[in-house]
Each structure stands twice: as C-alpha cells, then as structure tokens.
Amino acid sequence: MKAQVTAHARYTIGDIDKRLYGSFLEHLGRAVYTGIYEPGHPTADENGMRQDVLDLVRNLNTPICRYPGGNFVSAYNWEDGIGRKSDRPTRLDLAWRTAESNQVGIHEFADWAKAAETEMMLAVNLGSRGLDAARNFVEYVNHPGGSYWSDLRRKNGQADPWNVTLWCLGNEMDGPWQVGHKTAAEYGHLANETAKALRAFDDKLELVVCGSSHSDMPTYPQWEATVLEETYDQVDYISLHMYFENYEKKTSEFLALPEKLDRYIGTVSGVIDYVKAKKRSKKTVRISFDEWNVWYHERRSDAKRMKQWDWPHAPVLLEDVYNFEDVLQVGCILNTFIRRADVVRIACIAQLVNVIAPIMTAPGGAAWRQTIYYPFQFASNHGRGTALRLDVDCPRYDADVAADVSYLDIAGVHDADSGTLTFFAINRYGEEAMTIDLSIEGFGKARNVEHTLIKNDDLEASNTKEAPDTVTPIKIDGAKISDKGVEVTIPPYSYSMIRIKL
Template identity: 85%
Template structure:
C-alpha cells in the first residue's frame, strides 16, 4: 500500500516522477519531516516487482481530489497516447503497471488528517472520484475509508454514511487498528483481539444494512489495511516530533518488539483468518524499521524482529480455506471482553498442498495446555509437525547483537492417532501445527 497512510493526504504524486535529481523536497505535514521524493511510483513499482507483491495505491483526497486522482490512474494504467501515459513512457516505463487496487484517501474521519472531512463530505467525494476512475476502467477495485479505529466518536455512523453515499461504486471499506499495552497487563493486552473481532463484526453489520437499504446485489468487503502493535516508542516519538526542525528521514516509530508481541500478532492474524469471509485484505503497517517485523541499520545489519515469525507463518502457510473450529477450553474475563478463550486458534485447509495448518496461542500465563484436534472428517492423516515460539521473559527481544533470542523451534511430542492430533504447549506460547493429509 503506497504512499500511505497519513502521508498521502498532503502528497503530490507528480513530485515522485522524473529524474530524481530534479524532484522537489516538500514538507511532510503528517510527520513533520522533509520529504525528498527520491522514492516515487517508479521506485515503488520496481521494489514491488522484486518483492513479488501486488501494488495497492492510494490517492490524495485530503489536500487534493478527483482531478489529481484520475491523472494518477491514467499515468499508472493507461498504455499510451495521452499526456500522462506518454510522460510515464518518457520516464522509463513503457508498459502500464495495471494496478487493480486503489484506496480513496486515508483515515478521512481523523481530525489529524490533512483535509479531514465529515462523513457526508467524504462519502460524496469518494463516490464521485470512484465514478470518474471507473469510467477509465470498470474492473478497478476501490477501497473507501472506514474508521481509523473503533474508539472514534463517529464510529460506526461514519461507515453507514460513507457507504450510503458510495456503496455501488466501491468494493472494500478500510479499517485500521493498533494494539497497545501501556499498562503492562498481559491478560488485558491479549484480550484486545476480541475487540478487533467486534469491530469487524460491527462493520460487517453496517455493510449488510446498507446493502439491504439499497436493495443491492453487490457485496462490499473489508480491507484491514493498517494494523500492528504500536506503543513502545510512541510517546517518545510524539515528543521528538514536536521538538525537531523538519529533518530528512529521521529515526521515527522504530518500535522494538518483544515476545509478548509475538502472542498478540498471532492472535490478530488468527482473527483475520477466522473473519476471512468478510476481511479479504489485511496489510501490516509497516515492513521495515517503522513499526515493522524487519529492523535494519543504515549501511549495516538487518535482523528479524520477534513479530516477524507469526507474520511469516500466516503468510506462507495460512493459505486455502479457513476452517470453522469448535473450540472447547477454559476462559477468562477481561475489562475489554468477557469469556475470553485461553486458546486462540485458527485453522486452514490447503487442498492443493494436502495440508491442514493451525496457528495456536496459549493466552494462559500460568498453565500449560493440551490441545486435542479432532480431524477425522479429513480422512487418514500422514504426519504432524509442531513449531513453537516460547521465551520465559515476555519482554525478550531480538537485537543486532542477539538476533535469534526469540525464534521458532521445531518440537517433538505431537502425536497423531486415529485422525486426532494431540500436543501440549507451554504457558504464554505460540504454536504452528501442520498436518499432512
């Protein structure tokens, strides 16, 4: 997803094209930095190709609007013979990128957003922008802005108003959520995915309501295109931003993640898998250094943060059809939710690979847990593999000098008997269980 994020709401996409030596430096109002525009759409597209990932582009509906959006789409996707497409060719990209996914702004419900609008104002602008760029290509998939988080005072009325304006022109509504543990209360922290689940369920209900109201045959899905743990450096960063004088590429939002965050990210990903009937897109924010699973030093080392591993496992092995699991286990009550299952688990069946994969978090910090998986309906299973992430210190982190302090380790002890898998996992642990059929 490029170029953001809060950044996009004051971004001129034209600043990021043409010779890099001639690109202007602008003030980034979102993060109080100087933006040199050395990375633009061409550089991002080359990175996406190298990373073998699909581009999801965002247009600026904060400080700009429909006209800039349609020009950007033409620059990116039109073959040639027009001003913007020929300029792309002149700048070294002969073929269009044919980007399918487009975000209609970012977090427009947020008063912090440049060009913040009311739901009615934004819904109208998003609808008109969508109609304009759909006239260019009616197969584009468009994402309208939902709430920045579920504690916004305008939630969920924002979703209802925006979708009432734009339902027939959009394919997704975006949601964002970040997870914090300022109170250092692990039980409450690990219950937050229950709040995430309610958030998704509430917006799904709003979608159904607007669909029924409009007598529409179209389904709108959820794009959860910003999520992560974010709090470790947040207060210090906010203080620094108030004091600094528009630096270029400063160290910012470089949270160092710990083992406790492994458990949280595992639960978040499990929620998305269980809700994949309506959540069709989910983008971690971000990828490198900035609240990211990968940390680097300029000109130096790169290493995997603790949260890299549950994200890697879900990305690589969370493929196929999500399973509706009937979970029977002990539960606890938290302030954010009642009846929280100590076992947070999601499963997928990959028919092509002939595998079942389960991602399990033991949210009980006191007791080990025996997991018994009844898989008889899938026929005779051939083998089972258990990978565990566990550390005795919840605050354990990976660093440049100790990059494998927290890492996955394959385990012995999982048994497979008559279509049932049994294994015991330690307190506060993350497990991936893979069954070959």
Template identity: 65%
Template sequence: MKANVIVHRDFRVASIDSRLYSSFLEHLGRAIYGGIYEPEHPTADENGFRRDVIDLVRELNSPYCRYPGGNFVSAYNWEDGVGPRSERPVRLDLAWRTRESNQIGVNEFVDWCKKANTKPMLAVNLGSRGLDAARNFLEYCNHPAGTYWSDLRRKHGWTNPHDVKLWCLGNEMDGPWQVGHKSAYEYGRLADETAKAMRGFDKSLELVVCGSSHSDMKTYPDWEAEVLEQCYDSADHISLHMYFANREKNTLNYLARTTKLDRYITTIGGVIDYVKAKKRSKKTIGISFDEWNVWYHSNQQDKEILARDEWPDAPHLLEDVYNFEDVLQVGGILNTFIRRSDRVRIACIAQLVNVIAPIMTEDGGPAWRQTIYYPLYFASKYGRGSALQLITDGPTYDCDEANDVPYLDASAVLSDDGKTLTFFAVNRHTERALDFDARLEGFANARIIEQVEMTNGDLQAVNTATRPETVIPISVETAKIEDGRLRAALKPLSYSVIRLSV
C-alpha cells in the first residue's frame, strides 16, 4: 500500500504563527489547585508552584496560555483573585459546581507564566459582567502607575505592569449552558463596544471574539456571520472550539474526525471572507482555535461528581487518561492546524495540567507525560516555519464520518532558516503498513537527521504515575533518500516525525 507525496520548497501555505502551539488553564478541577499550584508539594517553589510541572510545561515551549476560562470566566469577578490572600473571598463556581478559593489570581498566574516560559492570554467576563469590568481589568494589568487600578496593583506587590497584549472577549457566548448566554446580535454589540473601550486604552491589543462552541450548534455558522457583522472592525480573531471522542469504539471513524475539523475551519474562513467583502475591509480576521483536545474518557466519572449535592474544592473533574489511540488523533489535529495555518493563527490545547491535559499529577506525588504530550511536543518543537503544500495520492476509506478519508494524514514544515524540512505523518490503517514516497522538489542534497516513531500493539495503552513510559516515542532508521525521494515504511496505526537537512 503506497502513498505518493510531492512537496516543493516554493509552494507554501503560510508562515506558521508560533501561537498555534499555545495552551489553556481554567479554574476547573485540579488544573490550578493540585496542578500548577500545590504549596505543600516537595517540589513547590517559594510561590507554591510545582517545579516538576513547570519543567514539563517548559519542554512544550507553549507561547501563550489562555486563562482563567473557559466556562468559569462567565461568572468570574477578577477582583476576587487579587490582594492579600487572607482577604480573598471563597466563591461558588456555577459553571463546574465547585468552590473557588481565589488563592490564585491574575498576578500569580502572570508570575507562573514567566516561570513556565509562556505568556498570558487573558479572558474577560462578558457573561455576568461587561465593558466596565473589562476596562478596569485591563487598566489594573497594563497601566504603569498613577491611576486607581494601576496603583492598586502596585499596592498588591506588582510594581511593573503585566503588559498583556492578547485578550479573549468572553467564552462560548453562543452556548445556552453559559452564564450570561446571549444571542449573536447581543454578544456582537457588547464585544464591539468592549473592544472599542479596550482599544481606547491601547490600540495595539489583539482581541478574540467568540465564535461557535462547536460546529454542531444550531446557530452555526449564522452566529459567526452576525457576530462579525457587529464587530469585524474592532476584532482581530474569532474563536472556535472542538473536542473529539470515540464513544462507539471505532478507530477509523474516530481518526476521520479531523476531516470535520477541516470543514469547520473552511466554513468559518468563508464566513470571514463574506463579512470582509460586505464591509469592504482590507483586514482578514484570523481563527483562534483556543479550545481543542480529545475529551470523553472521563465523562461518566464527571457526571457522578457533578451530580453530588456538594460544592467540593478542586475535585478530580475532566481527568481523561489518554491512550495510544489518542496519540494518532492529536497528531492528526495538529497536522490539520499546520495545513490550515493560513487561517488558524492561534490554537490552545485544552487544557494543560490534569484537566483533559497532556500533563498529569498526583497530589503530593509525581507529575508525568500523558500519551498525547508527545505529538504536541514534536509539533511545537519542529512545526515552526512555513507550512508547505503537499500533493498526496494514496489509498482512502469510507466511514460514518466521511468518505474518501486518506489513510495517510501528513503535514510538512520548512524551518524559518530554510535548512530543515520536517514531515509529521499518521498512518490510519489498522492493519497495513503504508509506503510513504515523497518527491522532494527544490531540496537538493537532502539527508535524514532524525526519524521518530510512535506505535503500540495496544490502542488502549496508557501512561501512569507508576508506569510513565508505557507509550513513548522511539528513534528508528528505516527511512531513506534515493533519487530525490524520501521513502519510509509507516507502520499500521503509527505516528511519525521525519526530519531532513535540506
């Protein structure tokens, strides 16, 4: 079984925005408390942040981290998380039916970002609150001194402004589950006025408005058209969210769901172009895919926790334990973002620690890499530069999700210095190897630097605290370059990274 690929140095999709490999932390479950923050942990630093978690986050080189939500932000008072910790109120979080201690707020989060080598992407509450709270939050974070809010930050111990440049205007406001849910017109008007007020403070801010929570929403894609009709001139990006599941236990159908992701991006790209034309605008709105991941393993456990008549502190919510099959899915999702980097400028894996996350921890115990950590790591490390157009010709299959789904899911990235070409490839076939045959145009004297492979005979294999290396990448040397072609045998149900010096 053979898949032919043609790649040319000059045929480029786009320059990849490094923010494609960003992340997300919400005040949900053990993402914050027991995730990044655990003062009693043996590795905790002077601020209570787990150093072992910071080390794993730094390896991912995540450019931005979205915070504090998520559904949580739609009823969040940012003022609750600043000032002396002993004076911060304990609140009930309506989104996840838990108690919020507010021991971590924006100042501590910004400090954590510096330690973790990332930058904050902050969200404002446009559910239960609005324009006034947003502009005050911005002034508190970014103004140097001499005003009520900036001086309050200085009084709290943070003399220098945080200089946060990337802001989300609410979260999933199309969703009826959201506190303060609005119609597209209501939200679009509020987002526009909020954006104008924030730009009155700083014209250089980048602002993300809410698109559809997922592509099965009844209001999709009319929501995007109406929202952008109201705030196209004041926005920079529109957010999309998508989660992936294999509840029916059908691997081929599961792995084909990236075709739905591609259609989602294509559709909203068309909506953006439509509104741009209607507005006679020179600006093209980008897509911020600021929530994406596999999410279904913990659903039953979550139902049982949320059904209890109590308001727990940092319960074990949304703690999906990822298996090897999920490696293939996440690899395919990242390939899709690379191939559509002409549209998708920002993407945030949801989330970063414990809550549907590539990093898992035990309270008082170890932190380890879940299976999906690795494709994110490789994409972040080697997927920066220019996405190249691939012409592929290979076998396909039909399934419930789509027809003519290629067994080969691949992307290619040329580094910014033009010296390294990296292929990311998933073989979706459950039984047969795939002969990958790539014709290298414009890449004379190419040679193989490295070939990394992830396979496992058990699709359900997982990494745990006691067995953290059950599913890991290994180095192999089966690929060859002959007569200007890269040839490699991709094992059934495998994820591969092949790097060439060009």
C-alpha cells in the first residue's frame, strides 16, 4: 500500500499550546493513594510522594495537571484537605463509593506538582456547593495575605500564593450521574455568576465551563449553546470529554473512532461561532478537552463490583491494562488534537497513574510504563511548535462511525527552534505495510531522518509488572532521503514517529 503526503511551510493550522499535553489526577481508586502518594515506599520523599512515579511523570513532560476531579469534585469540600493531617476528616465519596482520608489536599498536590514540573489546573465544586466555596478556594490558593483565607494558608505552612490561573467551573454538570446535576440553564447561570465573582478577584484567570460529557448525551449540542449564551463573556474555554471503547473487538472500527472525535470538536466549534456571532463578540472561546483516553477494559465489571463494596479507601478500581492496539488508538487521538490545535488549546489524558493511566504502580513495589505511555510521551516531547495542514492521498475504508476513513492517520509539526519536522503516523491497515512518500516543500531539504517505531504482532500484548517492556519503541533504519523529502515504510498496524532534521 502506498500513501502520498505533502507538507508545505505555508499551509499551517496554527501554533500548538503546550497544554494540549496535559494530564489529570482524581481522588479515585489508587490514582492518588499508592499512586503518587505512598508514605513508607522505598522511593518516597519527605512528603510521602513516590519518586519513581515522579520520574516517569517528568519524562512525559506534561505541562498541566487537572485536580481533584472529575466526578469526585462535585461533592468535595476543599477545606477538608488543609491543616494538620491528624485533624482532617474522613468523608464518604459518593461518586465512587469510597472513603476519602483527605491526607492529600491542595498543599500536598501543589508540592507534588512542583516536583513533577507541572502546573496546577484546579476544579471547583459546583455540584453540592457553589459560588461562595469557589471564591474562598481561589482566595486561599492565590491571595498573598492579609485576608482570612490567605492568612489561613500561610498559617498552614505556605507563605506564598500558588498563583493558579486555570480553573474548571465544575465537572460534567450535564450528567445525571453527577452529584448536583443541573439543567443547562441552571448550570449556565451558576457558572456565569461564579465566573463573575472569580473575575472580580482576578480578571486574568482562565476559566473553563462545562460542555457535554460526550457527544452521545441527549442534551448535546444544545447544552453547549445554552451554557455559552449564559457564560460567553466570562469564560475562556468550554470543556469536552470522550472515552474510546472496543467491546466488540473490531480493530478497524475501533481505530475509526477518532473520526467521531473530530466531528465532536467541529460541532462544538460551530456552536462557539454561533454564540460569538449572536453576541456580536470579538472574543473566541476555545476548547479544553480535559478528559480523554481509552476506557473499557475494566469498566463494566468494576461498575458492578463498586455497587457491592462497603466504602473502601483507595481500592483497585478502573485499572485498565492497556495493550498494543490501544497504542494505535491513543496515537490517533493525539493526532486529532494536533490537527485541531487552532480550536483545542488544552487537553488532559485521564488519568495519570493507575486509574485508566499510562503509569502503573504496585503498592510498596515497582512503577512501570503502560503501552500508551509512549505515544503520549512522543507527542508531548516532540509535538510542540506549529501544526501543519497536510495533504494526504491514501486508500480509505468505510466504518460504522464514518465513511471514507484513511488507512493512514498522520499529523505533522514544525519546530522552527530546533529545525525539525515531526510526523506521527499510524497505519490503520492490518494486512500489509504502507510506503509513505513524504514531500516537504518550503522548509529546505531534509538533512537526516530518525524513525521510531512501536509495533507488536499481538494486538493484545501489554506491559505488566512482571514484563514491563513487552511493548516498547525501537529505532529503525530504512528511510530514504530525496530532493523532495523522505520515503519511509511503516508496518501494518503500527505507530511511527518520523523526525526530519532540516
């Protein structure tokens, strides 16, 4: 199979916000406890944070981390997580039917984020609480001193404010499963009033309003229209979420799902344009895709198990073991975000550790990379710069979710600072290799090319504690440089990163 791809220096999508490669940690299962935080672990620092996990997180180069939820935040009292740990209450978390010890709160998470070299993206509770708790939380986090909440922070050991700029106004408020679920009109009004209060404190904050939890919600896309009409003047981003499933075990259908993701982004972008025009506004709201991942391996069984347990603390929950097929899917998702980088400015993989995550840990033991760690790491480290509008000529197939799906999923990025072109290419065809004739125009000639491949003949191959390197990237030769660009061959069902030094 052959594909022709042309990249031209003049045909660009836009600059890529580094926060496109954000992450997410929720008080859910073992994401926090025995995930990032495990006092007594051989690698734990003085704050109880696992250094082996921190090393893996830093290598992902993820610039932001959304916290503390997720569904958890909609019944969370942030005040429970401050002050002496011995005085903190244990609460019942209604979202995941677990007990929350509150041994990790804003102070501990802030220290962890600094060590992980990532910025905080904080969420406020607009489910069981509202405006007052939100403004108090922002004051506690961001005010230097001389007020009740800022002085309490200083008393609790943090003299300087954390100056968090990015704030989520609740989570998935369109979902009937959410504690404090509201209609679009109810939520839009509350979010707008909360945003106004937060802007009265600091008009430079970046605020994210809740969009649809997924594109199959019965209220989508009217939810976006109603909420944005209420909040457009006060917010900067609208939040979208999507998870990818393969219960039927049909690889070609599974790998076509990013077409649905692309339509989702395009539709909400159109709603933004509609509200912008209706309001005669010069401002453009962008998209924060702050929950996304493959999620189905343990989802149904754990949903049944969760209903039967008696409020455990940090149980094993939603710990999907990812396989090689999921590498291909995560690569396609990231490529979609790169190709929509003008609209999607923020995105957060959900989640970071143990719970549907690229990093896994054993309590008291090892930490290792899941298969999906690698495509995220490659995109985060090398997908910075300008997203390119590629011309792709390749055989296509029809799937249930979309017609005319290209067998080659590819995104390109130009990093002018390093003088490189990077292409992330997924061969969605399982029967034969694909030779890509990659033309580069207006960039100068290719000086050398580096081809990194992730490939396993077993789509179900996974990385485990016992065999953590079953699926890993390798460097391969064979790319040919010509006057027009590069020719490279990628195996069937494979992920490739092709880096061209100009």
